[in-house]
Amino acid sequence: MNLDELPLDQRIMADRNIAIKLIGVGGAGSNAVDCLKMENLDRLQLAVVNTDHQALSSSPVQDKVLIGMSVTRGLSAGGDPELGREAAEADREKLAQLMKGCDLVFLLAGMGGGTGSGATPVVAEVAAEEGALVIAFVTMPFTCEGERRRKQAEEALRALRQVCDAVIPLSNDMLLQETGENEPLLDSFARAYDWVGRGVKSIWSMLFRTGLINLDFATLRQAFQHRGGKTLFSLGEGRGENAVAEAIQSLQLCPLLHTPEFSRKADRLLVNIVGGTDLTLDKVNLIMTSVAEQFGRESHIVMGAVVDEQLQNRVEICVIGTSDMGGRSIAPRRVVRPRAQVPASEPAAEPAAVSRSDAAGEPVQAAAAGPTRQAAAAAAAAAAAKAQQEEFGFGEVESRGSFEKTDRNLFDGQDLDVPTYLRKGIKIAI
Amino acid sequence: MSSNSTIIGAVEIGTSKITVLVAEYHSGRELAIIGCGECPSRGVTKGTISDFRAASDCTQFAIQQAEKDANERIESVFLAQTGGHLEGFSNEASVNVKAADNMIDRDDIKTVCELAKSKELPAGRMVVHHIRRPYRVDGRLVPDQPENLVGQRLEVGYWTVHGQEQRLADTIHVIRGCNLEVGELVLSSLASGHMVTTAEERQHGVLVIDIGAGTTDFVLYRDGGPHMTGVLPVGGSHLTNDLSIGLRLTENQAEKLKLRFGRALVLAKDRTDKVWLDGNYAIGDRQFPRQAIEQVTAARTWELLEAVKKKLGHAFSPETCAAGVVLTGGTAKLPAIAECAGKVFGTPVHLGEPPSWVEERLRDPGYQTALGLLYYVISSRTGSAGAARKRGGFLRGISRLFVPS
Known part of the structure; x- marks a missing residue:
């Protein structure tokens, strides 16, 4: 197929x-x-x-x-x-x-x-x-x-x-x-x-969850298309009266966002906002402005908003950012193997089997497919993403902050550029 | 300007700032500081140049400012050297005295020195300093030249400081880019060490730790001269970086907090005691617990001093370091740092005070290296420097780096 x-x-x-x-x-x-x-x-x-x-x-x-x-x-x-x-x-x-x-x-x-x-x-x-x-x-x-x-x-x-x-x-x-x-x-x-x-x-x-402003698989693939740079991932949640402010605040403190503030700029941002029926355009606007402020105003931002009745008085924000770090990217390494045929009994799992060259030559045809455009686009994006598979240069696991791009500072088997309190497990009361 | 005087520039390319001092040196061993220039540095991380263009621009600016201030053109530059690439090792040699009457002559001294200095360096590395430790004749310490003394055996040890050729060349290129000649490279720790200690302290044994923004330079004096030196590429900028990661701030905000609330020992007991980031009631001002700030800075300072102690190893013990520890450099202004160092080293610790003739605006610990460079000029030219070494030694090295291009 x-x-x-x-x-x-x-x-x-x-x-x-x-x-x-x-x-x-x-x-x-x-x-x-x-x-x-x-x-x-x-x-x-x-x-x-x-x-x-x-x-x-x-x-x-x-x-x-x-x-x-x-x-x-x-x-x-x-x-x-x-x-x-x-x-x-x-x-x-x-x-x-x-x-x-x-x-x-x-x-x-x-x-x-x-x-x-x-x-x-x-x-x-x-x-x-x-x-x-x-x-x-x-x-x-x-x-x-x-x-x-x-x-x-x-x-x-x-x-x-x-x-x-x-x-x-x-x-x-x-x-x-x-x-x-x-x-x-x-x-x-x-x-x-x-x-x-x-x-x-x-x-x-x-x-x-289908959103008012929908983000789908194709968007996700697209976000991971140009790689070789770093990835940001952050979650924020807020509830009650000041839900928006709270969510933005907790976005900064998310432990998955393992970089200090000054290196949190991404070229492409995927922002998904989930809120109750009380989610207003005003709030969305506020969130997007402050996210853009934090993660790079000049980035290419893709926004999604979802309304979920169960989340009354609550806001959840998810930010995925990727950026190129010119020169650090690694040449495609993984061979793309056309997907093997899946038995007809598993139709749900049948994705696109598009080889790379096909994907490049086929956008017109894909567009012509009318209602299936999205699926085809997803497939094309997928194939393009595949072809460029490479490593994410995240920087190191430990945060080295402004020293991220400098030589490691090894002494006694430890990297002295990593904050002492992190290495020694000292708990900081924020 | 009288005919027998030269205009000397002392340049320190630091991680936070570039300092240039201009002094007029009369051959009659008199030196007067006549100008000063300063520029916040860019393109320098952990003591080494990471962005040549930016560092070069800043240095040029500082030099121009200093020359304008002094109203003279600098003729020769003394350049401070630091950076994590600098390393040192000690090497000892001994010879049996040749003469039948056991009198040590010049040849014996020359042979033993050559022997002690003859250790080969790995490729790509270059000697910055050969620091001679005192001679020993039959195990007896000789503070001066051993010529004409009587003994069976003459021993000498050298502390050799070497660095990566390219890194050394980088700094020299910056100065050359300003159309100036580098007269001499001086290890930062030696420069500032000379400034903040007295001859007496050096005789008794003293450890000088110069904690700058990007590096910590230290020198251990023993028997009147430098015994061991070292550089750790950790400094005040690490405190800032730790804060910015820990409290999730930008570098500038963290720097501000460090200067206002940083401490080398945790004092705040109350977790709810909070301080404002700006304190100006502006929008976006945030609060941080004082305790958190102190914990972050204290952990780093403690570790830094411990690392220095570890690097010194057996060379340091409170007994051999009777005059204690002297702290200098910009980060020495951190409150309670002397107390912290006292706990780490187990000796009396005090902050380095420049000699009384230094004028008020240059008394800040951050200027001691540049001042020390000038002081080093006099000492080495009049031959009384603790680190006795031939002037030609390094210049030969430089010419090796700059084969006519």
């Missing part, structure tokens, strides 16, 4: 839905998915991938994949990323099966451990080979978890950036800044999952 063949099959047009899968890899990833399971987001398929049979069997998620049975005999990777990687490599087929036909794959994982660090890059690679847009939310270990885990986490992150369209790291150390004095460890970890969950949910709602 090919979208280039006109006229299009009626069935494809009707079922041209976006297949999204949320996959938790490793212990932390699975836990995060379990947490999200409660949210009941429809059309979001959940899955967990783990090396640990025991952990897997206790997960409430339907779709479970045990990897590396031959390598670890169903035991965990024991904190060894190499073992995690081997396990994933051994079961590539299984993983490919899992992600067949997905348009968008979210990966959740905790870096630093065995399965999370080792297997996630392989899973991402397989997902990319299957033609999906891959966005990974990963948590970085606490500094107190030790040097070894930090190193493993950084290596894994580097590997992940090679294969993902976007990697959004969440530093657990940042979360430490938010915790209360007597908060139990479990709650602190839960907080990390919560933030990751919110990140996923916001993208999900951007795609599925």
Whole structure:
């Protein structure tokens, strides 16, 4: 089946839905998915991938994949990323099966451990080979978890950036800044999952809740089209009388936005605003002005607004920004493989199988397709995005602020450019 | 201008500002500061030039200002050197005295010095200073030249400071771009160290830490001369950066907060004690807990001083450093920093005071390096400098960098 063949099959047009899968890899990833399971987001398929049979069997998620049975005999990777990687490599087929036909794959994982660090890059690679847009939310270990885990986490992150369209790291150390004095460890970890969950949910709602000003999958792909730069991701929420001001304020404090204020400028911004029926144009205008102020007035801004009756007196903002950092981009590396035919029994998962050259030559035809224009555009954008796949240069995991572009300042195995209080886990009361 | 005087410019290309002092030097060992120029620097990070054009423009501006102030043209420039690329190592050598009557002659001294300096450097690196430590004759310390002393064995140690050729060339190019000649490169720490310590302190052992905006330069004096030097590419700008990340501010806002509320030790106990960012009741003014600001700055200062101590290693101990620690540089103005350093080093600590002849506007800790450069000129030209070294030594190095182009 090919979208280039006109006229299009009626069935494809009707079922041209976006297949999204949320996959938790490793212990932390699975836990995060379990947490999200409660949210009941429809059309979001959940899955967990783990090396640990025991952990897997206790997960409430339907779709479970045990990897590396031959390598670890169903035991965990024991904190060894190499073992995690081997396990994933051994079961590539299984993983490919899992992600067949997905348009968008979210990966959740905790870096630093065995399965999370080792297997996630392989899973991402397989997902990319299957033609999906891959966005990974990963948590970085606490500094107190030790040097070894930090190193493993950084290596894994580097590997992940090679294969993902976007990697959004969440530093657990940042979360430490938010915790209360007597908060139990479990709650602190839960907080990390919560933030990751919110990140996923916001993208999900951007795609599925039809907005007054709609943002769709094509827009998302478009945002990730010119890469090689940095990505910003931030969420804000506000409620009550001053919902708007509150949301804007919390946008600045989002731990997923792991950069200091002065480096928060993006070339392209995707802003999605969700509010109740009381969302007025005035409020939208206010939000957009201040977002533009914060993240770059000259950026190309794409706005979306969604009205949700359940969010009376509340406003949620999601900002995704990408920008080129001239010269840092990496040449396309991933080979685009035309998607294999999907059996007719899975029509929902049938995306476009457009090769790169076709996509370039076909816009006129796509436009002629009338009602299917959007789908075709999505496919074209997808193909274009694929062709330019490369690493996101996020800067480093740790914030180095104004020293981001300078040489590392290593002393005693630590980068002195990273704030001392972050490295030492000192909690700052903001 | 009398015929036997030269106009000397002391240039310090710092991370926060570029300082130029102009002085008239009479061969009769008299030096008068006649002009001063200053420009906030751009294109310099952590003590090294990152944007040549910007740094060059700023330096040019500062030099012009100083020349205008002095109403004289600078003839030769003394340039301070800092940056994370500078490193040092110590190397010792010893010779058996040749003469039958065990009297040390000039040849023995020359041989032992050559030997001690002969250590090869990795490719792309160049010696900035050979700092000689005192001679020892049969293990006995000799403060002066050992010529004509009697002994079996003559020993000497050198502290060799070396840096990356390109980085050194960068700074020299900036000065050359202003149509000036670089007379000598001087390590920043040596310049400011000379300024804020007395000969007596250096004899007893003293550690000088010059905390600038981008770098922290330190020098440990022992037995009257520099024993060890070092540079850490961390300074006041890191405090600012930490604040801007921690409180999510712009660099300028963080700088303002640092200057007004930063402390080297946490004093505020009350978490609800908040301070205003601008304090002018303007729209957009925000509040921050005083405690948070102090925590961020204190953590960084403590770590910085600890890192200095770690770098010194065994060379430093409170016993060998009887005169304590002297702090200088712009960041030495941070409140409670002396107290903090006292806790880290376990010695008395005081802020560096320039000699009384220094005029009021140059008494700020931020000017000590530039002043020290001039002071260093006199000391080295009259031969009484602690770091005795031949003038030709470095110039030969420079000419190696600038083969006629």
